[in-house]
Amino acid sequence: MRSAADTQFLVNEALALFSRLQTVRSFSLNTPMVLAAAVSAPAQSAINDHLARIAFDLRRRLQEFVRWMQGPDSQGLSTAEAQAKFVLLKLRFNNLLDQVDIFADVLSQRGEHGTGTWLAGLDVLAEDALRLPGNYFEAPPLICFAERGHGAAIRRARTRLPGGDDNPVGVIQIPRERMVGSGIASSLIHEVGHQGSELLELTKTIRLELDKEAAKGGPEQLGWLLLNRWLNEILSDFWALGHLGIGATYGLMSVVSLPSYFVFRIGTDGPHPFPWIRVRLSLALGEALYPHPQWAALTRQWQALYPTDGLTASKQKLIRMLVDLLPRFAQLVLNHRSQALREQRLADLFPIAERQPAQLQALFRQWQQQPALREAAAPSLVFAVIGQARADGQLSPPQEYQLLARLLTRWALNRARNYGLAPPRVPAPPSHSLTT
Known part of the structure; x- marks a missing residue:
């Protein structure tokens, strides 16, 4: 009682x-x-x-x-x-x-x-990178925040929060040390790719194709199994490449530039490719999307930064086998079709044509003469153009910082105006003064 x-x-x-x-x-x-x-x-x-x-x-x-x-x-x-x-x-x-x-x-x-x-400007970039023409899914809102540390992360929308409730928005953590430069877009859109890949069920459907390759057996079986295990992270890197071109790979190289021990630390039980092969995967996918000599030059640079000839024989053998698989793997990803994609090629969902190196270079020259065109362009396209310009040596880091800081602020302010949160733009005062 x-x-x-x-x-x-x-x-x-x-x-x-x-x-x-x-x-x-x-x-x-x-x-x-x-x-x-x-x-x-x-x-x-x-x-x-x-x-x-x-x-x-x-x-x-x-x-x-x-x-x-x-x-x-x-x-x-x-x-x-x-x-x-x-x-x-x-x-x-x-x-x-x-x-x-x-x-x-x-x-x-x-x-x-x-x-x-x-951060509000990066919200705009994130939502632009998740938006695909064709209404393949209902895109959730995305919000960004900066955190200390080396890597980025996402708490995807529609996943479980503490207590079991569905998360109403995607929450993207980005490394504060990358603010502000074109490399931030690589990390950010990689995390957006986790959300997009899940909405399109890409990991699920592409794994079926990789399972078929692995089932053939032979000396390449381990390579297909590893690519299968790493697929979720690879597809997020692919999402970044689909929007940013070579800027995505340069950003990735910056993230994984670590002591050699970690770059060649081959773990076969985790979701991430070891850093050396992850960059090679990005290079192979980039070259398949945007054929250009720049990919071969960057491959040579990566090899010079982290040569493989000092590795053990077993590591060299595994790396050679994976590298040999990369062209076939890249074509498998680009040409993937599924019901969620309405039987379209995966590569065709992304703005590949307008982000070829020659197009990005032409836009950079045009925007130098007509800056207003740059401010009216999609944020992910702007980052792709700036990333290409950095790769071509046409833009210095200080110039990049000043440009991106201004553009992020402009995107944030434009969005606030669109939602009626900020006052309309006030015309500049006349150059002459009416006061004495």
Whole structure:
């Protein structure tokens, strides 16, 4: 039999939890940022609606628990049984706070001067890189935040949050040390590729083809099995190549430029290709997408940076076998068709024609004369042109930084205006003055 004191204790605990729940407020009310640094209106709405739904449900359940504890229906339960019911509500509250913290970490950075606006510009780049012509899927909102560390990551939309709820937005973590340069696009669009590949079920359908190759047996079987195991990361690199051209590979090289021990550390049980072969995969896919002598030159440079002749015989044998497979693997990926792709070639989903090296070089020359055209172009195209210019030695790192900082700010401000969050552009004052 439960005592009145035990009942009152649990009622008070539930009421205290209910009071603390009132502190979970909409981010629209408590997140300081300039208007241009705000996340997109769809992302803001999705996050606020998601958290409000959970908080509303939890408030309802707490109120029902208090009424139930004070009514006759609960009297047959022991104190321990009543406590077990309350603890489930407390755990749900902690799940909600975990989710609030995930989004708060992202949104609080939007209050940082300069960085917040750049992050909003990167949101625009991310959404551009996920958007494919043809409406192959409903693209979720994407938001970016910077984090210390070397690599990027994504918490994909529609995956599980703490407590089992579906994530309403894709949350992309990018390395702060890469802000701001063209290399940031490689990391960012790689993570976008994880979201896009999942929406198109690419890993699932391409693995079926790799399974067929591995089933043939022979000395190449291990190579096909390894490519199968690494496929998720490879496809994300492919997504970046499809938007950025050679800039994606240069960005990847920057990420994996590590001491030789790590570059040649061959792990066969993880999802990532070892760094040396990962760059070679990017080079092979890039050359298949954008035939040009620059890929052979960059391959030679990578070989010079990390020569293989000092490796053990077994490592050299495995690397030779994988390198021999790369052209066939690249064609398998480019020519892949599936029901989710409406039987179109995978390569044809990406803007390959306009991002050939010659086209990017021509755009760079044109934009030098007409900068307004650059500002009107798609963000991923701008990064592709700048990446090609860096590869060609036409743009120095300081020039790149100044240009990208200005463009990220412009994209953020334009989006804020489109959503009615910022005032319209004010015309520049006349060059002469009317004051004395």
